[in-house]
Amino acid sequence: MRYISPVAFLIICIAVIGCGRQPVDLQNGIWRGTFQTDSTIEIPFNFEIYDSAGVKQIAFINGKERLNINEVEVRDDSVFFKTPLYETEIRAQLNNDGLEGIWLRKLPNLTQRMPFKATHESDWRFVKEPKPSSADVSxxxxxxxxxxxxxxxxxxxxxxxxxxxxxxxxxxxxxxxxxxxxxxxxxxxxxxxxxxxxxxxxxxxxxxxxxxxxxxxxxxxxxxxxxxxxDPDAELADAYSLTKLKEGYNTLSFEFQDTEGNLVSLDDERYQDKVVVLQFLGSWCPNCMDETAYLSSFYKKYRDRGVEVIALAYERYAEIEKAKKAVSNLIDRFDMTYPVLLTGYTNKQVLESLPAMESFNAFPSTIIINKEGEVHSIHTGFNGPATGQAYVDYITQFEQTINELLNE
Incomplete structure (x- = not known):
């Protein structure tokens, strides 16, 4: 056997390591990502990687919106972007060309998957140099x-x-x-x-x-x-006409648990002689997130004036602990200071849990209850910030109604 001195052995080891795969950094800046559908259609989007207090963060960029997510994990050449609210995750591997991996969405009975790729320093979305526009779609x-x-x-x-x-x-x-x-x-x-x-x-x-x-x-x-x-005059149905109580009903009655296991009812002293807003939501619902962001700030502004808000959460999970975890993520994300009640399993249980309701059409929906405990109005859906003037108009009308009920 040929003898190799310790020094020579060390030099060989360093050389071998040096010739191995070099680590690739997750670079800060704008990236262009794509998801591939089952029919091989590519859906592009943009995101930014940046540092905050020495920790990697990601912001999804959609027009005027930046959705910041701090669930970024880098392990060697593996990268994980997690969105706890929607229980989605991107798992990818870093290479010299960028990122390549898979998008996962966990549902109660299945996990959806889509191939994912991303390249660095790419701020374009669909076409790097689009042809001159032949129309104006404004x-x-x-x-x-x-x-x-x-x-x-x-x-x-x-x-x-x-x-x-x-x-x-x-x-x-x-x-x-x-x-x-x-x-x-x-x-x-x-x-x-x-x-x-x-x-x-x-x-x-x-x-x-x-x-x-x-x-x-x-x-x-x-x-x-x-x-x-x-069509500059295009209109949708009146959002206050779509969801109704059964004939002969003008009040609601319920008793559900909050995330701490406390039973909450409209009959509780906390809600007597108050204007109460009932928010129907699910942590899986993007429009619900927009409404929650608004109602969280609204409640902090109006709670000392005699307004209470209660969120009725209908989750995708029948198991109480899974539902509670999803709702807790929602509460943390939006700093919700009003009760969030675990009320049912998806929209199929809305009518079962609230027998006074004749119909239920969509999440989110919002019920305003006056100081006498009577249902004043029911609004289906929510016009979020992306709708521009429609969002402004809804907020203006909503707060005007609240102020009128407070002054009754």
């Missing part, structure tokens, strides 16, 4: 979404702003909005997308004057077609 559009291979249709309103080829906006429906969308008009092709931790979505359409026709892709497999016509 303004209000009347829209019909049609579910693929189904007779299901949904009426909507498209609201867009265009700056050269860049386009921002959203779609409003009777049950909520599609939140912040951003993209561009490439010649006569409109492309918009969004990712904020829930299912990624992408809208594509060909623009022909005052008409658009296209496709909507959401998550791994959801596909709809859509048609739009420019």
């Amino acid at each position: 303004g209000r559009w009347s829209v019909i979404f049609s579910k693929a291979n189904s007779n299901d249709t949904t009426l909507a309103i498209g609201e867009f702003e265009q700056d050269s080829s860049m386009v921002y906006g959203t779609f409003l429906t009777n049950y909520g909005d599609y939140r912040f969308l951003s993209g561009e008009l490439d010649g006569d092709v409109l492309r918009l997308s969004a990712y904020g931790g829930m299912s990624p979505s992408m809208f594509m359409a060909t623009v022909d004057g005052n008409v658009m026709t296209g496709d909507l892709y959401s998550g791994p497999s959801s596909h709809s077609t859509w048609e739009a016509e420019r």
Whole structure:
């Protein structure tokens, strides 16, 4: 056997290590990511990696919105982006070209998956150098979404702003909005997308004057077609007319547990002679997050004036501990200082848990109760910040109603 001196052995070891794979850093800056659907359609989005107090953070960028997430973990060449509210996660491997891995969404009975890739220093979304726009899509559009291979249709309103080829906006429906969308008009092709931790979505359409026709892709497999016509007077159904109590009822009665196991009822002394806002939500619901962000600040402003807020949470899990964990994430995220009650399992149990209600159409929904304990109004859906003036109008009307009831 040939003898190797300790010094020579050390030199060989260093050489071997030096020739091995060099560590790759998760670089700060703007990234361009893509998810691939089951039909191989790529849904792009942008995000920023940055440091906060020496810890890596990620912000999903959609138009005017930055959704900051601090659940970033880097282990060697593996990276994990977690969004606890929606129970989604991106698992990827760092390489010299960027990131490559998979997006996961955990549901009670299955786990959805989509391939994921991302490249650094890429602030463009769909097309790096789009062709000059052949139209201007700014303004209000009347829209019909049609579910693929189904007779299901949904009426909507498209609201867009265009700056050269860049386009921002959203779609409003009777049950909520599609939140912040951003993209561009490439010649006569409109492309918009969004990712904020829930299912990624992408809208594509060909623009022909005052008409658009296209496709909507959401998550791994959801596909709809859509048609739009420019209509500055487009309107949706009155959001206060969609959800009602049964005939002969003007009050609600319930008793549910909060996250600490305490029973809460409208008959409690805390709610007597108060204006009470009931918020129907689920931690899985993006529009509910927008409403929660607003109501959290609203409550801090109005609670000393005689207003109480109660959130009725309907989670995806029938198991109480799993539901409690999901709700606790929600409370922490939005610093909720009003009670969140564990009331049921998805929207199928809303009518079972509240027998006085004749119908229930969407999360979120909001009920305002006057100081006498009577239901004053029920609002279906929520126009979030992405809807612009619609959001301002709703908040203005909501707070005007609260002030009127306080002054009765």
